[in-house]
Amino acid sequence: MIKAIVTDIEGTITRISFVKDVLFPYAAKHLEHFVRTHQQREDVSTQIHAVREELNNPDASIDEVIAALLGWIQADKKVTPLKQLQGYIWQSGYEEGDFTGHLYPDAHDFLCTQKTNGVALYVYSSGSVKAQQLLFAHSDFGDIRHLFNGYFDTRVGAKQEPQSYQTILAQLPYAPEQVLFLSDVVAELDAAQATGMKTLQLWRDGQPQSATHPAIDSFNHFEAHNL
Numbered sequence: 001m002i003k004a005i006v007t008d009i010e011g012t013i014t015r016i017s018f019v020k021d022v023l024f025p026y027a028a029k030h031l032e033h034f035v036r037t038h039q040q041r042e043d044v045s046t047q048i049h050a051v052r053e054e055l056n057n058p059d060a061s062i063d064e065v066i067a068a069l070l071g072w073i074q075a076d077k078k079v080t081p082l083k084q085l086q087g088y089i090w091q092s093g094y095e096e097g098d099f100t101g102h103l104y105p106d107a108h109d110f111l112c113t114q115k116t117n118g119v120a121l122y123v124y125s126s127g128s129v130k131a132q133q134l135l136f137a138h139s140d141f142g143d144i145r146h147l148f149n150g151y152f153d154t155r156v157g158a159k160q161e162p163q164s165y166q167t168i169l170a171q172l173p174y175a176p177e178q179v180l181f182l183s184d185v186v187a188e189l190d191a192a193q194a195t196g197m198k199t200l201q202l203w204r205d206g207q208p209q210s211a212t213h214p215a216i217d218s219f220n221h222f223e224a225h226n227l
């Protein structure tokens, strides 16, 4: 019996191209100005400090910090200070109406149905908790933050590490087998499965497929008894 669902965002409930072709380019375009303008802000300076730690260079100049961040966006590195800064930058894009948070309609229907059925909903994404909440506050379906019971990001660890899912489970009032993890990425599903969580892979938009986890191409085909 599934009592809680932990869902990935990109490639699972949100189209990959929204993240790669809208959010990442927006962050790349605005990052330098944002970091230079706000580098004294406490939350921003904390992340700049964390970038210097990642670089093993406490003396890295602000130019070097910006270059590293832009390189990480280009390479889609899930480095925590980059993901935190992206959340700050995307805020103005959402608030100024430059874009809304993409959600597949079947994902929206599914989340609403599960919520109505009493299943607790959580999010685990490489995007920061702030970025997750922005996407859901400004989604294609309006503000849907009320659907979710909690949010996790890379501060609990990388998504391909079983320990990250142990950390999440330790914060939930459910046994591992009562929790279903949703993702498009097999390595993430493997890590969740190693903790005893149930898994379901989403095959979206012709993404590469493998049959190592139960899989569906739309939540319209979700059947809990097949898990």
Ligand SMILES: CSCCC(=O)C(=O)COP(=O)(O)O
Pocket (backbone or CB within 6 Å): 008, 009, 010, 011, 019, 023, 078, 083, 086, 124, 125, 126, 127, 128, 131, 132, 135, 159
């Ligand atoms: C919160 S939307 C931005 C998603 C993001 O930044 C990202 O890197 C995608 O990660 P996910 O773990 O959702 O695949």
Ligand SMILES: [Mg+2]
Pocket (backbone or CB within 6 Å): 008, 009, 010, 011, 012, 183, 184, 185
């Ligand atoms: Mg994903």
